[in-house]
Amino acid sequence: MFGGDPTRVAEANSVAVIGLGRFGQSLALELMAKGTEVLGIDGDEEIVQSLNGQLTHVVMGDSTKEQTLRQLGLPEFDRVVVAIGSDIQASILTTSLLLRFDIEHVWAKAVSDAHGTILEQLGVKHVIYPEKDMGKRVAHLVRGAMQDYIEIGENFALVKTRPGQAVIGKPLGEAQIRSRYGVTITAYRPAGQDWNYTTADTVIQADDTILVAGPTQKAEAFSQLT
Structure with missing residues (x-):
């Protein structure tokens, strides 16, 4: 057939x-x-x-x-x-x-x-494990302020979220996100625009969307910062 x-x-x-x-x-x-x-x-x-x-x-x-x-x-x-x-x-x-x-x-x-x-x-x-993996993913989304969540390996995740006050309005090089929170902001998207890679000079605004990479618990905790 x-x-x-x-x-x-x-x-x-x-x-x-x-x-x-x-x-x-x-x-x-x-x-x-x-x-x-x-x-x-x-x-x-x-x-x-x-x-x-x-x-x-x-x-x-x-x-x-x-x-x-x-x-x-x-x-x-x-x-x-x-x-x-x-x-x-x-x-x-x-x-x-x-x-x-x-x-x-x-x-x-x-x-x-x-x-x-x-x-x-x-x-x-x-x-x-489609059902198991989806269940874990949705659990993380339900618990946090994340817009999306992808687990990479045993204890590393990529999180899509809104920025908190710790990163808004200052160059990322000055915010020292990795040393303070143990995660890295890898990309950002201004409202209505395309995604861009971040640099030390990138300044995140309140209405931007960001991608955060790091150990699962730290990335989830960072997404909950206000």
Whole structure:
């Protein structure tokens, strides 16, 4: 249930997404929007039909079968995302097959810590926890004055927030933000304008938006300063 030859996609700037639930669909459609060719695979005929014409190729198939994956050219891909969440056994079997194909980059969605541990033990280098990660991110946003929050690694974050009085109206070199608060203001955006990198001479105004980088607790605390 697809147009053209899906094996051709592997020759292009392409990604295969296996499992087209809410996460898989969102990922696949975003990749398409960014100009990446996508082969989508799912066992649900209704889902496949709904995405026909929206992805480069979309196929109904059982990803736990080696023959199916070979027929679809999966061994030729170097980037595959296993987005199966509702069936942990299918996720593990599919991932195991992909690793046997020696695919260079395999991302696999985990729905629990135990699931993630099994995927890591199989040899998956990129285990992702969409629900868990989003929950942590929203918790930080709810607690603080941040407009957006991205955690980078175990204890480092990038925070989008409004500036407090500690930085308003004086060059950043004089404000000594890093030595006083343990964070760095990396960029700023004046109201109605584009983002700019900061320098020691940058003067932040009250209606600017700033990006703050630093240890998670310090970046969160800095965003709460008034």
